[in-house]
Amino acid sequence: MAKDTHVPASITSADVARLAGVSRATVSFVLNDTQGHRVSANTRARVLDAAKQLGYVPHAAARSLRAGRSNLVLMPASISAVGRLVSDWVDDLHSELDRLGYTAVLHAGRFADPVDAARAWAELRPAAVVALDGDRFTAQAADLLTRAGVRGLLAFAAHPVEGVHTIGFDHTRIGATAAEHLIARGRTRIGVVMPQERGLGTLAEPRLAGAESVAARHPATVTPLELAYTRESALDLARRWPSLGLDAVFAYNDEYAALLLHAFQAEGIAVPDDVAIVGCDDLVLSALQQPALTTVRLELPSAARIAEAVHELVETGTAAPVPAVEAVLVPRQTS
Structure with missing residues (x-):
């Protein structure tokens, strides 16, 4: 049949x-x-x-043709690598954009060249592009997108990008804030976790550089430590810890910090007596650890404010300045 x-x-x-x-x-x-x-x-x-x-x-494409523009706001998928705090914030941003009549879409392509990335984004003819990993945005990429009719270009980046509405987000300040706190507490041999998970290196490297810049002004050293987000990797590092001669660790974020805390406790390494730990993001889990984790809180502009800025860029081509992301130390028991 x-x-x-x-x-x-x-x-x-x-x-x-x-x-x-x-x-x-x-x-x-x-x-x-x-x-x-x-x-x-x-x-x-x-x-x-x-x-x-x-x-x-x-049909979205047909509707865009009738309206004369798209309602898509494209967000490069690198946002998935920035941690639970920012991921939750992005969920809120999606809701705020929806309220204003936009549809947020993630673009999963990975590109070594920013212009290649911009070309792929431009093919979708979005109304706007919002890049959390804006340090890879370039003036050439922005020009390509603008010529393709993308009206709103917004990026979180350490430095202004020509042609892009830039919001300050300097990851070196996160590492520097953690190192300043640890050195102030008398720690001089600081390890900095470098996550092995895909996509995190672009954020971990400037955090390491920030810690190194602070250590260079003091009698202190910084040692990068490779760590995968697995129990086995954390236990391996904990077992090697006595041979490393370190007295503190900035663990990239709260999730890696909690992972290391439990590995240290399993190996009989006392926190904070033998090693001080600092995380980042000030997640709920950080305050619930025993002992409670010291962390760096990221003060992000509200999702509603970013959605309004995107809308202003699309409608008028300009938007009011948005305050930079601030790194604030939250001291607790692990340091």
């Missing part, structure tokens, strides 16, 4: 119009919430009910 290869035809606005007993133009006015066209409440309800019954979904 031959296999049925028939593919069902997709539902169109004409099908919705036929079921609702209205014109396709009326369906378009209702589903696109077109301003300036009056549609009675009864007609609107019939169109929405018909669309729901048929499972009709508007």
Whole structure:
């Protein structure tokens, strides 16, 4: 018996119009919430009910052509590497953008060249691009996106980027804040965790550099420590700890810090007597550890403020300045 290869035809606005007993133009006015066209409440309800019954979904590309622009806000997928704190903040940003009529999409491509990345983003013709890893953004990439019609370019970066609405986010300050605290507590031989998970190196390296810049001004040393986010890797480092001669560690973030804390305790290494630990992000789990983790809190601008800035850039080409991300030490028992 031959296999049925028939593919069902997709539902169109004409099908919705036929079921609702209205014109396709009326369906378009209702589903696109077109301003300036009056549609009675009864007609609107019939169109929405018909669309729901048929499972009709508007075509985003066609809608963008009619509107003259896209409603997509593209976010490079490198945001997945920045930790739970920022990931939760990004979830809030998605909600705020949705409230303003935008759809946030993640772009999973990985590119060595910023211009290649910009070219791939431009192919989707987004209304805006929001880059949390903005230090890789360049003026050339921004120019390419602008020429492609992308109106809103916003990036979190250590330094201003020409053609991009830049919000200060200097990861060297995170490492420097941790090192300053540890040295002030009398620690002079500081290890800095370098996570082995994919994508974290671009953030870990400037944090290491920040710690090194502080140590260079004091009788202190900094040693990079490779660590994977696994129990086995943490226990291996804990077992080698006595031979390393270190008295403190900045553990990249709270999750790695908690992992190391438990590994040290399993090996009989006392915290903070033998080794002081500092994490980052001030997650809920940091205060719940025994002893409670010292951490660096990142004071981020609100997701609502960033969404408003994106909207202003798309609508007018400019936006009000947004305060930089600040690194604030939260001292607890592990240091």
